[in-house]
Amino acid sequence: xxxxxxxxxxTRQRAEVRDAVAANPAFATSQTIHDRLRHEGSKVGLATVYxxxxxxxxxxxLDTIRTPDGQIAYRTCTPGHHHHLVCRSCGRxxxxxxxxxxxxxxxxxxEYGFAEIDHEVEFFGTCSSCA
Amino acid sequence: xxxxxxxxxxTRQRAEVRDAVAANPAFATSQTIHDRLRHEGSKVGLATVYxxxxxxxxxxxLDTIRTPDGQIAYRTCTPGHHHHLVCRSCGRxxxxxxxxxxxxxxxxxxEYGFAEIDHEVEFFGTCSSCA
DNA sequence: GATCTTCATGACAATCATTCTCATTTAGAC
DNA sequence: GTCTAAATGAGAATGATTGTCATGAAGATC
Numbered sequence: 001x002x003x004x005x006x007x008x009x010x011t012r013q014r015a016e017v018r019d020a021v022a023a024n025p026a027f028a029t030s031q032t033i034h035d036r037l038r039h040e041g042s043k044v045g046l047a048t049v050y051x052x053x054x055x056x057x058x059x060x061x062l063d064t065i066r067t068p069d070g071q072i073a074y075r076t077c078t079p080g081h082h083h084h085l086v087c088r089s090c091g092r093x094x095x096x097x098x099x100x101x102x103x104x105x106x107x108x109x110x111e112y113g114f115a116e117i118d119h120e121v122e123f124f125g126t127c128s129s130c131a
Numbered sequence: 132x133x134x135x136x137x138x139x140x141x142t143r144q145r146a147e148v149r150d151a152v153a154a155n156p157a158f159a160t161s162q163t164i165h166d167r168l169r170h171e172g173s174k175v176g177l178a179t180v181y182x183x184x185x186x187x188x189x190x191x192x193l194d195t196i197r198t199p200d201g202q203i204a205y206r207t208c209t210p211g212h213h214h215h216l217v218c219r220s221c222g223r224x225x226x227x228x229x230x231x232x233x234x235x236x237x238x239x240x241x242e243y244g245f246a247e248i249d250h251e252v253e254f255f256g257t258c259s260s261c262a
Numbered sequence: 263g264a265t266c267t268t269c270a271t272g273a274c275a276a277t278c279a280t281t282c283t284c285a286t287t288t289a290g291a292c
Numbered sequence: 293g294t295c296t297a298a299a300t301g302a303g304a305a306t307g308a309t310t311g312t313c314a315t316g317a318a319g320a321t322c
Binding site for chain 1: 203
């Protein structure tokens, strides 16, 4: 995996996107980030935001989730594996730990002969401020 | 919830869709089901397949997942809450049980003041036949 | 069985997130 | 400063899903 990685160039746009994501702890979609940047006067293109966020997520710099309606949302990542409890209306996020989940998964996968297991575990709810 | 439900009419199309989903234990998208039906000579419209599958899922008749690339896939449902281990290439599915997950979730949600918790937990891997 | 009301259907247009294309710009190496 | 490959921007293209609306058929009623 690490052998095929390339170091991306340091462009103004990439820095702007990185800052915009880091500025807010809630999950945000590419479109949201793009809007935010445009409102701040940036001239970044939508496609660039999509490409940059995708690349950052691939390199492990960002966490991604798929919102209930199918959109991809990004958020600056805390190192270490974890899951999220996301507020459906404001996007506020809490990182949660699910001890034993990994082990259970591997055990079950082994039982059924599945390899290269990947999991998508997210929780959605309404946070106290939005209730 | 039960008060707003309506019993759908028994149309030929609805029966065809139901049969097509039941015929295959793997998760399939609306488009796939539609293709299958057309190949069998059916004249169902794509929109009808979408609407029917959606309605069946809403009534609890079908399970749904979102594939890694964002599409919605359906499968005949075994009663009771459970999660899935899905083969990325053939869609073969194993229903798995994650004891304690519900309880852990509720506890964590309570700690952070989140309400109406919903979770999306799916596992993807490569099954033995596809490896 | 004929009639009527209402929901379901089908064909196609519309939507919307995401990706592609390609001409232009620019980061970073020399 | 020059050069070259990678990054960008604008807009077109894609593709899953949903909306529209005229037509058809379930199922209730007679």
